[in-house]
Amino acid sequence: MKSILENISKHISLTVEEEQLFFSKIEVQHFKAKTILLNAGEICKYSYFVNSGLLRSFNINDNIVEHVLHFACEGWWIGDMYSLLSQKPGNLFIEVMEDSEIVLLSKENQEQLYFEIPKLERFFRILTENSLVAHQERLMDNLSLSAEDRFDKFCKRYPTLIQRVPQKQIASYIGVTPEFFSKMKSKMLRK
Amino acid sequence: MKSILENISKHISLTVEEEQLFFSKIEVQHFKAKTILLNAGEICKYSYFVNSGLLRSFNINDNIVEHVLHFACEGWWIGDMYSLLSQKPGNLFIEVMEDSEIVLLSKENQEQLYFEIPKLERFFRILTENSLVAHQERLMDNLSLSAEDRFDKFCKRYPTLIQRVPQKQIASYIGVTPEFFSKMKSKMLRK
DNA sequence: ACGAATACTTAATGTAGGTTAAGAAATGTT
DNA sequence: AACATTTCTTAACCTACATTAAGTATTCGT
Numbered sequence: 001m002k003s004i005l006e007n008i009s010k011h012i013s014l015t016v017e018e019e020q021l022f023f024s025k026i027e028v029q030h031f032k033a034k035t036i037l038l039n040a041g042e043i044c045k046y047s048y049f050v051n052s053g054l055l056r057s058f059n060i061n062d063n064i065v066e067h068v069l070h071f072a073c074e075g076w077w078i079g080d081m082y083s084l085l086s087q088k089p090g091n092l093f094i095e096v097m098e099d100s101e102i103v104l105l106s107k108e109n110q111e112q113l114y115f116e117i118p119k120l121e122r123f124f125r126i127l128t129e130n131s132l133v134a135h136q137e138r139l140m141d142n143l144s145l146s147a148e149d150r151f152d153k154f155c156k157r158y159p160t161l162i163q164r165v166p167q168k169q170i171a172s173y174i175g176v177t178p179e180f181f182s183k184m185k186s187k188m189l190r191k
Numbered sequence: 192m193k194s195i196l197e198n199i200s201k202h203i204s205l206t207v208e209e210e211q212l213f214f215s216k217i218e219v220q221h222f223k224a225k226t227i228l229l230n231a232g233e234i235c236k237y238s239y240f241v242n243s244g245l246l247r248s249f250n251i252n253d254n255i256v257e258h259v260l261h262f263a264c265e266g267w268w269i270g271d272m273y274s275l276l277s278q279k280p281g282n283l284f285i286e287v288m289e290d291s292e293i294v295l296l297s298k299e300n301q302e303q304l305y306f307e308i309p310k311l312e313r314f315f316r317i318l319t320e321n322s323l324v325a326h327q328e329r330l331m332d333n334l335s336l337s338a339e340d341r342f343d344k345f346c347k348r349y350p351t352l353i354q355r356v357p358q359k360q361i362a363s364y365i366g367v368t369p370e371f372f373s374k375m376k377s378k379m380l381r382k
Numbered sequence: 383a384c385g386a387a388t389a390c391t392t393a394a395t396g397t398a399g400g401t402t403a404a405g406a407a408a409t410g411t412t
Numbered sequence: 413a414a415c416a417t418t419t420c421t422t423a424a425c426c427t428a429c430a431t432t433a434a435g436t437a438t439t440c441g442t
């Protein structure tokens with residue numbers, strides 16, 4: 001339970017009372033691998049913070065092909081931002097990939113916290129800014145780099161995930177089919 | 192000069208004094224088409240708000256190919272978020288595409304404003320959230336849609352830009368070469 | 383420990399989109 | 413008006429990646 005406070009204290013500092021208030025607004029739950037926390041078509045009610053374990057968000061195209069938007073391991077937040085902000089049904093699934101301990105912060109509680117602890121507005125602003133920068137870079141990478149280069153960047157940026165995530169989901173994240181990914185990987189190893 | 196206050200009042204309400212303070216922190220400048228406001232390799236010092244005209248941000252790959260990250264016309268903000276936040280040299284160019292009236296808000300002034308008018312923290316948080324949602328959708332579109340479908344979405348989302356932006360830059364935005372875009376367009380017209 | 387899923391590999395064939403090149407149309411500048 | 417520059421088109425050929433299919437390895441659930 002220390003982890004989420006550490007995460008917050010990287011950007012703002014809370015008093016003990018504020019920490020208490022924050023804790024009163026969140027809940028911690030344990031989930032088994034393969035649990036679906038959110039289905040496409042549902043309204044996303046929570047931001048999820050990963051204390052331990054691993055989650056992913058993805059959509060499904062034409063009812064067949066999955067595309068991974070995001071992985072989230074220890075210390076990361078995840079959610080369906082579109083649905084969370086608009087409170088409309090989203091396109092994303094959120095799935096638990098390993099048995100996980102998750103902090104849930106509901107949309108209502110998050111907004112209450114903004115009023116009660118305005119500093120948190122800053123905290124989430126900064127998180128969102130960082131996420132935006134990461135998405136912009138990934139977008140530009142998809143426009144300008146080959147699959148091989150995108151995989152290289154993925155390895156450098158998320159070295160721990162490579163062991164933990166099935167290869168076909170890394171393929172999906174970087175935007176190629178599992179078959180092509182397999183071929184590409186063995187070609188890269190031969191070098 | 193009304194435009195930027197309208198933009199802000201969509202999300203928060205400022206008192207007259209706060210509006211005055213805000214105005215004291217910004218400057219308005221006019222630029223001719225083709226002016227480069229920011230070069231790759233430079234540190235981005237401003238957020239730019241477009242009162243009138245049109246800007247774009249893009250990078251250049253291998254010193255040859257441009258990739259458009261963003262267009263910004265009346266009422267939009269633009270900048271190099273990575274460089275602005277980190278204060279390190281970025282990869283983006285920002286170019287004026289039409290004679291424009293631009294509001295400049297420096298990084299320092301923006302941070303001062305966060306302290307003096309905490310509500311602005313909320314305003315920029317909301318802007319950033321919306322931008323993040325848009326980028327996530329564009330990323331997923333690039334992973335899962337054909338060039339034709341991406342162009343359709345572009346037309347629906349930014350109908351006014353189609354008349355104003357050279358076709359090769361729309362091609363760049365959706366992630367294809369100008370030659371392929373031309374071929375694709377004439378094929379779509381034939382239907 | 384066993385069978386059933388799930389994940390990975392390999393290979394043949396297909397295609398969306400890239401590259402190169404050259405000319406035509408539009409636009410900008412004096 | 414005239415020239416230069418930029419933008420757009422067309423067409424032949426090329427390649428990165430997708431699809432289909434079949435077989436093998438690994439993991440999971442009981």
